[in-house]
Amino acid sequence: MTTQTAARACGIDFGTSNSTVGWLHPGHDTLLSLEDGKITLPSVVFFNYEEDHSRFGRAALAEYMDGYDGRLMRSLKSLLGSSLIDGQTEVQGKALPFRYLLKLFIQELKLRAEAGAGRAFEQVVLGRPVQFVDDNPQADRLAEDTLADIARQVGFKDISFQLEPIAAAFDYEAGVDKEELALIVDIGGGTSDFTLIRLSPERRARDERRDDILATGGVHIGGTDFDRQLSLHGVMPLFGFKTRLRNNAEMPSSQYFNLATWHTINFAYTRKAWADLQDVHRDAAEPNKLDRLFQLIQQRAGHRLAMDVEAAKIALSDRDRHALALDYIERGLHCELGRGDFETSIAPLLDRVGATVGRLLSDAGLQAGAIDTVFFTGGSSGVPALRDGIRALLPxxxxxxGNLFGSIGCGLAIEAKKRYG
Structure with missing residues (x-):
């Protein structure tokens, strides 16, 4: 698409793990620099208690890893559509609504985009998953409305949405030289989204593309779910997960699920959670593993462990085994993780992803052989077992x-130019 003047509007891809902002302006890259020359801003906030300030993105993660006393919040997008959205959390003795935390991050994203562009933005196209919430249209609508309301609060006046896989399709289409029937596979931190769409150099000039979109589908499964399964099956047994009590009952699992899920890690640090653990410790058949869990919680090292698990997941995309060092919990403690075990742990999730693709083909009335191209985007689309599953469906x-972290932001910028000039 040819642009002679800078677009009035930007496109924002607010992601579970990373966020980007795209803006079409001649002679410049579409994605704006958001942190230290990088196009992504990790969707993270850290409240530093010692220095009484808040940090965002990589700076937030760095201060957390440097050991400052504070509160780390990550995977904020996962709050949208969940029962937690109307709740609050304690930060330095104050109760902060989760909606406020979302506003804080979106506001920072807008400010950084405007600093990079050298101008203010009042119009925006926001990306959204095909489904914020599976099989619950009312909750899905509420999630979109919540995000729109937050966008208004931070200063946007004209707000619209585009499905993230459709935005990725428009980014891919900018480089095609012939007509294709493409399946767009967007595997992000929180959702897996798909679009079947006809693309071509001629079609990309059209403002109205509804006839080109044959089907969309999504499922609330993403990279953070892969992280959780790897943590629960590969790491948490070292801390007592699935061990027994003296009466042969299984160790209660809620603490482990909280620690293995990005947006609930802080729940493991509450007084009630600590009291519950102390009660169960007396009856633990393997108390040494509970001692490790106590150490993990006392250090408030849940986010550090989750980052280590995420790094292990990424490493297992390139190699068969990965050694996870846990010396910060206990000297000499480590965990050997294998790709095969990881793939076994996420197999039920991948089956649901495959079933979603199958329904997409059925909804469009297409046979697998009709698909010319599978376009992958999203930071979690590189998992080999996932790609193998798609390949088996569409041989x-x-x-x-595509640009695993940038395709959606670029596509949203294209859409923003079309909608707002």
Whole structure:
């Protein structure tokens, strides 16, 4: 698409793990620099108690890892559509609504985008998953309305939405030289989203594309779910998960699920959670493992462990085994993680992803052989077992990898230019 003047509006991809902002302006890259010359801003806030300030993105993670006393909040997007959205959390003795935390991050994203662009933005196209919440249209609508309300609060006047896989399709289409029937596979931190769409150099000039979109689908499964399964099955047994009490009952699992899920890690640090653990410790058949869990919680090292698990997941995309060092919990403690075990742990999730793709083909009335291209985007789309599953479903389609963290932001910028000039 040819642009002679800078667009009035930007496109924001507020992601579970990372966020980007796209803006079409001639002679410049579409994605704006958001932190230290990088196009992504990790969707993280850290409240530093010692220095009484808040940090965002990589700076937030760095201060947390440097050991400052404070509160780390990550995976904020996962709050949208959940029962937690109307709740609050304690930060330095104050109760902060989760809606406020979302506003804080979106506001920072807007400010950084405007600093990078050298101008203010009042119009925006926001990306959204095909489904914020599976099989619950009312909750899904509430999630979108919540995000729109927050966008208004931070200063946007004209707000619209585009499905994230459709935005990724528009980014891919900018480089095609012939007509293709493409399956867009967007595997983000919180959701897996898909679009079947006809793309071509001629079609991309059209403002109205509804006839080109054959089907969309999504499921609330993403990279953070892969992290959770790897943590629960590969790491948490070292801390007592699935061990027994003296009466042969299984150790209560809620603490482990909280620690393995990004947006609930802080729940493991409450007084009630600590009291419950102390009660169960007396009856633990393997108290040494509970001692490790106590150490993990006393150090408030849940986010550090989750980051280590996430790094292990990424490493297992390239190699068969990964050694996870846990010396900060206990000297010499480590965990050997294998790709095969990881793939076994996420197999039920991948089955649901595959079923969603199958329904997409059925909804469009297409056979697998009709798909020319599978376009992958999203930071979690590189998991080999996931790609193998898609390949098995669509054996004749060629695979193309886009900018895993930038395709959606670029596509939203294209849409913003079309909608707002």
């Amino acid at each position: 004749n389609a060629r695979h193309v990898e």
